[in-house]
Amino acid sequence: xxxxxxxxxxxxAIVQDYKTGEVLMLAYMNEEALQxxxxxxxxxxxxxxxxxxxKKGATSGNTQTVKNMSYDCDQDTIxxxxxxxxxxxxxxxxxxxxxxxxxxxxPAFSRxxxxxxxxxxxxxxx
Amino acid sequence: xxxxxxxxxxxxAIVQDYKTGEVLMLAYMNEEALQxxxxxxxxxxxxxxxxxxxKKGATSGNTQTVKNMSYDCDQDTIxxxxxxxxxxxxxxxxxxxxxxxxxxxxPAFSRxxxxxxxxxxxxxxx
Numbered sequence: 001x002x003x004x005x006x007x008x009x010x011x012x013a014i015v016q017d018y019k020t021g022e023v024l025m026l027a028y029m030n031e032e033a034l035q036x037x038x039x040x041x042x043x044x045x046x047x048x049x050x051x052x053x054x055k056k057g058a059t060s061g062n063t064q065t066v067k068n069m070s071y072d073c074d075q076d077t078i079x080x081x082x083x084x085x086x087x088x089x090x091x092x093x094x095x096x097x098x099x100x101x102x103x104x105x106x107p108a109f110s111r112x113x114x115x116x117x118x119x120x121x122x123x124x125x126x
Numbered sequence: 127x128x129x130x131x132x133x134x135x136x137x138x139a140i141v142q143d144y145k146t147g148e149v150l151m152l153a154y155m156n157e158e159a160l161q162x163x164x165x166x167x168x169x170x171x172x173x174x175x176x177x178x179x180x181k182k183g184a185t186s187g188n189t190q191t192v193k194n195m196s197y198d199c200d201q202d203t204i205x206x207x208x209x210x211x212x213x214x215x216x217x218x219x220x221x222x223x224x225x226x227x228x229x230x231x232x233p234a235f236s237r238x239x240x241x242x243x244x245x246x247x248x249x250x251x252x
Contacts, residue, residue, distance in 0.1 A: 001227075014140050014149055021147020023140055026203040038229060069229060072222035073215050077152040079223045089199050096198035097205045103164060103195060 004076040005031065010046060011078055015088065018067040018081035024088035025096040027056075029078065041066045043080060062086035094118060130202040131157065136172060137204055141214065144193040144207035150214035151222040153182075155204065167192045169206060188212035220244060 005011050010028040017024055027045040029037065033053055036044040043056040043064040057063030064082035071078050089096040098115050131137050136154040143150060153171040155163065159179055162170040169182040169190040183189030190208035197204050215222040224241050 012138055012152060014152060016147075016149055021142075023142055023149065023205055026138060026140060026198065038227065041229060066229065069227035070223040071225055071227060072152065073217050073219070073224070074222070077222075078227070079149055091199050093199070096200070096203075097196040098199070099197055101164065101195035101197060101204070103167060103192070 001071070002075060003034070003071065003078075004074065006076075008048070010048070011076060013043075013045065013078040013080055015043065015064065015080045015082055015084075017084055019083075022095055023097055024082070024084055024094070034078070037066060037080070038069070043082060057085065060086070060090075062088065064088070128201060129160070129197065129204075130200065132202075134174070136174070137202060139169075139171065139204040139206055141169065141190065141206045141208055141210075143210055145209075148221055149223055150208070150210055150220070160204070163192060163206070164195070169208060183211065186212070186216075188214065190214070 003011055009030050013029050014026050015024045030046040033044040033046045045054055047054050063085050066080055066082050068081040087094050100112055129137055135156050139155050140152050141150045156172040159170040159172045171180055173180050189211050192206055192208050194207040213220050
C-alpha cells in the first residue's frame with residue numbers, strides 16, 4: 001500500500017491506548033520507522049528536532065506494544081493502538097494531551113481531572 | 127497560550143468521538159480555524175488542497191460539536207473531543223481510519239469489524 005509522506009518524508013502517527021481509547025501522543029514516522037514498527041510491533045518514530053530514528057521508550061523504558069495499526073482515507077495519517085508501558089509523555093504525564101483549551105464554559109469532560117487523580121494515586125504509592 | 131504552527135501556518139488536530147474514544151480523523155487548523163472552532167464550538171479546519179478555511183459538515187451536514195479541546199506537551203498538536211453528526215469521513219465511513227495495516231497476525235481488535243456491523247445495521251434500516 002502507498003502512503004503519502006510529506007515533503008520531509010514524514011507521516012503523522014496518532015497513538016491511542018488500545019483499551020481505554022485515550023489519545024496519548026502524536027509523532028512522525030519516516031518510511032524506516034513505519035517498517036520497524038510493523039516488524040517489531042513496538043513504536044518507532046522519526047524525531048524532527050534530532051533528525052533521527054528513535055524507538056519510543058528506548059531510554060525511559062516506556063515502550064509501546066502495537067496491537068493494531070490503521071490508516072486514513074487519504075493515506076496520509078497513521079493510527080497506532082498500543083499497550084503503553086508507563087507514561088507516554090516525556091513530562092511524566094500518561095498522555096501528552098494533559099492541558100485543556102478554555103472554551104469559556106465548563107467542559108463536558110475535563111481530562112485534567114483524570115491526571116490529578118492519577119498523580120495523587122501515584123504520589124501516595126511512591 | 128502559544129501554539130506552534132508549522133511553516134505553512136498549520137497545526138494538526140486529532141478528532142476523537144467524545145463518548146466512545148474512537149479516533150475519527152486528522153485535519154489541519156490555521157490560526158483562524160482554531161479561533162472559529164473555539165468561538166463556535168463547531169470544528170473548522172484549513173484545507174491544504176483547496177487552500178481555504180472550511181467548516182466540517184458545511185456541505186454534508188456532518189458537523190462536529192466540540193465538547194473538549196486540549197493540546198499536547200510540545201504545543202504543536204490539538205485534540206478535539208466531539209459529538210459527530212453522521213459520518214466523519216467523506217467516504218461515508220464513520221471514521222477515516224477504516225483500513226487496517228497488516229501486522230502479519232490476527233489483530234487484537236480489528237476496527238473493521240465495527241464498520242462491517244455498522245454498515246449492515248445501516249443497510250437494513252435504509
